[in-house]
Amino acid sequence: MLKREMKPENDRSRKVRFRIASSHSGRVLKEVYEDGRPAGSLDSECASICGIDGLSESDGQQNGHIGLEGDEQENDQDNLLVLARAASEKGFGTRRVNILSKNGTVRGVKYKVSAGQALFNNLTKVLQQPSTDVEFDRVVIYTTCLRVVRTTFERCELVRKIFQNHRVKFEEKNIALNGDYGKELDERCRRVSEAPSLPVVFIDGHYLG
Missing domain, CATH: 1.20.5 (Single alpha-helices involved in coiled-coils or other helix-helix interfaces)
Structure with missing residues (x-):
């Protein structure tokens, strides 16, 4: 230091x-x-x-x-x-990526693809259905004025008179006068799994018979 x-x-x-x-x-x-x-x-x-x-x-x-x-x-x-x-x-x-097999089938779980296709096909049909709110508080009757089948014509006349006697307002769609009504009836009966047999009555958009 x-x-x-x-x-x-x-x-x-x-x-x-x-x-x-x-x-x-x-x-x-x-x-x-x-x-x-x-x-x-x-x-x-x-x-x-x-x-x-x-x-x-x-x-x-x-x-x-x-x-x-x-x-x-x-x-x-x-x-x-x-x-x-x-x-x-x-x-x-x-x-x-190739999802097709040598046999031409789609690779995946068995029946899952076909089930999905069926689901989406039904979904498009449901989406294309007309809304029942359009026919709320309405009565629609599909009839015909043709007398080719006498019993069918008489049933249509009977249903029309029943609603008239009870003073119920209804909308009549005569498929003999308008072909679009016939296509519409076929589509609506197919959705409810019923055969289109005249006369057909819909109340509030629901199938009555």
Whole structure:
């Protein structure tokens, strides 16, 4: 310690231009005076401290480089994983998959495809059905004025008179005068699984008979 505190007189008279200190410990490692010459040789303690500081700094830099290299490797691995995932997704999107077998049937669970087709076919039919709200509080009678089949004509006349005698308002659709009424009757009877046998009565959109 005495060696560090004792300095030559010429060093005391000279003004220090700048000092070099350790970034790790903050100790002054070297002094440069205004005449441009450095200070005298450092003592053994300072030299040892410098060695320790240098080693610590070099270790820190090496550790920092190792850490950076490790981070870069991890980033590279992540980038490779992302690229591999993107490539696999792209390949899956562009690859054509054949769902037909050699026999021409669709691959999948037995009867599941046919059941799905039947479901969607029935769904489209249901969606195409006219709403019963349109015929709410209404009575619709499908009749005919043709006398080719006498019993059919007499039944139509009888049903018409029953509603007239009870003063019930009804809408008569004569299929002999309008062919669209016949197609409409066939469709409505098919939905309720009934044969179109005249006369046919619908009340509030529901099949009566």
